Amino acid sequence: MALKKLGSQTVKFHNPPSIISTYTIVGPKEGEGPLKDYFDFILEDDMWGQASFEKAEAKIQEETIKAAINNGNLTNQDIDFILSGDLLNQIVSSTYTARQLSIPYYGLYGACSTMTESLSLGAMIIDGGFADKVVCATSSHFSSAERQFRFPLEYGSQRNFSSQWTVTGAGATILSSTGDGPxxxxxxxxxxxxxxxxxxxxxxxxxxxxxxxxxxxxxxxxxxxxxxxxxxxxxxxxxxxxxxxxxxxxxxxxxxxxxxxxxxxxxxxxxxxxxxxxxxxxxxxxxxxxxxxxxxxxxxxxxxxxxxxxxxxxxxxxxxxxxxxxxxxxxxxxxxxxx
Amino acid sequence: MENMTNKEYQKYAEKKVPKPTYFKNMLMAFLVGGIICTFGQFIRNLLFKSGLDEKAVAGGTAIILVFLGALLTGLGVYDKIGKIGGAGAAIPITGFSNAIVSPAMEHRTEGLIFGVASKMFIIAGPVLVYGVTSSVLVGILYLLLTKGR
Amino acid sequence: MEYIRAFIVGGLICVIGQIILDTTKLTPAHILVTFLTAGVILGGIGLYEPLVKFAGAGATVPILGFGYSLAQGAIEGAKSNGVIGAFTGGITATAGGIAAAIIFGYIMSLVFKPKTKN
Missing domain, CATH: 3.40.47.40 (Stage V sporulation protein AD)
Known part of the structure; x- marks a missing residue:
């Protein structure tokens, strides 16, 4: 019996998981935008000392997750699962982040829907009684996305008005079975x-x-x-x-x-x-x-x-x-x- | 949502996209393309003056413009020219150079063989394929059409 | 005077390309291929040469001119060496530009790194 299922596609959590910590890192352009004061860390250089854009994105995700764990006064051993994903082929940013953290890892692919995909699944795992603390995270990088989906950076093309700008950055949420919300x-x-x-x-x-x-x-x-x-x-x-x-x-x-x-x-x-x-x-x-x-x-x-x-x-x-x-x-x- | 067919939705979504700034784009393409060609003419005249024949001048002009396009791409300037000039930056031979140099630079991180060398033609490769193919066809057609005479 | 002719003809060719870019779903890569092939055809039937005579670099610098050189080369090759010349003529005539693009592309990739846009 799916006791917590509501209607056709919704679940209602009986013991709603609490968000106990978050962290965000963004690139320089995002750090000049209207929400700049809300981000925890703004990069001056979106390569962050790495040799490639893909490696830079992985580092951004890794540091974001580490800081979120740290912010919650937790250690890696306290975390039961990481649920993360990204845009790159074989979700490499998430995999190479998980390689560094030695926490059980579920890799997700939902393109830009990954944040709520991971939060939904994380909440279900906790409310189901399978975990106490779960990290939900995702990242993207303008330059790694451009080269995978569009053109080289130095190629002289015009962007049309319907095109969008891939955000450089990462966000991580720690969900817990206990906590005082949200x-x-x-x-x-x-x-x-x-x-x-x-x-x-x-x-x-x-x-x-x-x-x-x-x-x-x-x-x-x-x-x-x-x-x-x-x-x-x-x-x-x-x-x-x-x-x-x-x-x-x-x-x-x-x-x-x-x-x-x-x-x-x-x-x-x-x-x-x-x-x-x-x-x-x-x-x-x-x-x-x-x-x-x-x-x-x-x-x-x-x-x-x-x-x-x-x-x-x-x-x-x-x-x-x-x-x-x-x-x-x-x-x-x-x-x-x-x- | 269900009462809208895919065709109806696509038409409706199309209308939501702001139209390009046609006049400004055309003007900028004209100016940027015109300036590059005028500069090409300057190089042509210079090479003619040094006593080269028509063929050598054409080749020399192409080489110099390709070099300048490559250098501006390396310096991170050509993408900005392209953003302003659109087709005015893409259609001159400097744009062909940009189409080869930019992926070569971008894929340096994957090494000199599978990165630089094999990715160099991801945009400009079709230009060579269709250019060479059609030129050989033109040569052969010329032979077929003139043989009877 | 020849500078003005080069400016206007070269600029107008680019405007045609811009109109195609803005009114269709074609990308600059499509435009390059289409214009190059158009140059080969126009060069092959002898329509492009008068424009080169009139506008100089205004006609040779756009990728159409690259196509024109390919066609001219193939026809000249065919005249002197038959079928073999039809194969070798086009690339021979344009070898300078192609070799330059390859060599300078290689060098630039060693010297410069791509920069993120902002």
């Missing part, structure tokens, strides 16, 4: 939704249908309405995806115009920083959540938040073979109260 109270797992968008420079439009599907399902499963939340925030839909979600939810009878935004819209100043449709990448939702949202909840300025990281599960190979880009979105309810 708590993860509900998790709605998304389905893959693919409306046939093939344009890899318009990820917001590729992901928006999945975001709409998960949001509607979440409201139906839990009985919540948008106004039950202080903030509903998606991962990296960008300006275009955000506007699509607002449009389509309105058609379905949900008004999100007052409390909905997107991490990718908030992290950069689009005009000044020339980021076109906004930020993207696994780290986008990760640093906005572990930096801005967590700290505002701790202060009591936000009481209940719906965080929904969104992923475009894009592979250049199958995209060149003519396939479209599947989208996914996982939502979690984070509440300063247990129920």
């Amino acid at each position: 708590y993860i109270t509900y998790a709605t797992t998304g389905k893959i939704v693919d409306k046939g968008i093939k344009d890899a420079s318009n990820m917001g439009a590729a992901m928006a249908p999945a975001a709409v599907d998960t949001l509607i399902t979440h409201f139906k499963d839990t009985g919540f309405s948008p106004s039950d939340y202080d903030l509903i925030i998606s991962g990296d839909l960008g300006k275009i995806g955000k506007s699509i979600v607002l449009d389509l939810l309105k058609k379905e009878g949900y008004d999100l115009s007052n409390n909905f935004t997107d991490c990718g819209v908030e992290i950069f100043d689009g005009e000044k920083q020339d980021t076109h449709a906004g930020g993207s990448g696994c780290a986008c939702a990760a640093v906005v959540f572990n930096g801005y949202i967590y700290k505002e909840m701790k202060k009591g300025n936000l009481k209940r938040v719906l965080l929904m990281a969104t992923g475009a599960l894009h592979s250049t190979i199958i995209n060149q073979q003519g396939e479209s880009i599947p989208g996914i979105a996982h939502a979690i309810t984070i509440d300063i109260n247990k129920d």
Whole structure:
């Protein structure tokens, strides 16, 4: 019997796991953005003394997780599992981070939805009684993503207005069976939704249908309405995806115009920083959540938040073979109260 | 969501994307492309003056422009020219040079054989494939069409 | 005067490319291939040569001119050495540019490191 299942895609935690520590590291560009005061550590050089962008990303994730463990006054032995993932092929940043930490590791691939994928699974593992402390983490790096998905850095091409800027950084959350919150109270797992968008420079439009599907399902499963939340925030839909979600939810009878935004819209100043449709990448939702949202909840300025990281599960190979880009979105309810 | 077909959604999403700044892009492409070609003309004249024939001048101009494109790519300047000039930076032979040099630099981290040498042509490789193929076809067609005469 | 002709013709060729970039889903790599092949065809049927005479570098510096040189080389090769010349002529005529791109690309990759954009 799935005692904790609610509706079609949601689980309600009986003993909601508590967030006891977070940490964020971001690159120099993110450190100049509107949320700069919320990040724990801002890099001056996004190579961080490493020989390649991939190694730099792994180091960023590793140092983020170490600092989150340290912040919680814990040691590696206290952690039961790491749940982490990233954008790179074979999720190398996460694997090479886990290699350094000797903590049991589940590697996840959910592209930019990884933050809520790992938080959902981490919360289920703890509420299921399989662990006391779990690290949920993810990272991305502008330059490692550019070379894997787009063009070499020194290649002289123009970015179109729908393109987004991959966030350099990493975020880590420590979930615990005990603690004084904020708590993860509900998790709605998304389905893959693919409306046939093939344009890899318009990820917001590729992901928006999945975001709409998960949001509607979440409201139906839990009985919540948008106004039950202080903030509903998606991962990296960008300006275009955000506007699509607002449009389509309105058609379905949900008004999100007052409390909905997107991490990718908030992290950069689009005009000044020339980021076109906004930020993207696994780290986008990760640093906005572990930096801005967590700290505002701790202060009591936000009481209940719906965080929904969104992923475009894009592979250049199958995209060149003519396939479209599947989208996914996982939502979690984070509440300063247990129920 | 279900009541929208994929085609309808794609059309709707297309409309959400802001249009490129057509006029500004065209103007910048014209200026950047024009300046590069004018500079090419300057090199051509210089080489003609030194007494080279047409073929040597064409080859020499290409080599010098390719070198300058490569150097500006190495210095991290050509990507900025490309961002401003768009096709005006891509279409001159300096852009061809940029398309070869930028992946070579980028993949230095994977070594000199599988990195630099094999990734050098990931963007410009098709140019050589189609260029060589079509030129051989032109040569053979020329032979076929002139044989009867 | 020849500088002005080079500027205007070279600039206009690039504007055509920009219009294609902005109104279609084609990437700069597609544009390079399309323009080069167009240059080979125009060169092959003799339409590009008048433009080279008129605009000089304005016609030879854009990648179309690279295609024109390939076609010219292949035709000249075919004239003097038949089928073998058709094979060798194109690359021979453009060997300078190709060799330069390879050698300078290799050198630059040793000397410089790519820089992150911001």
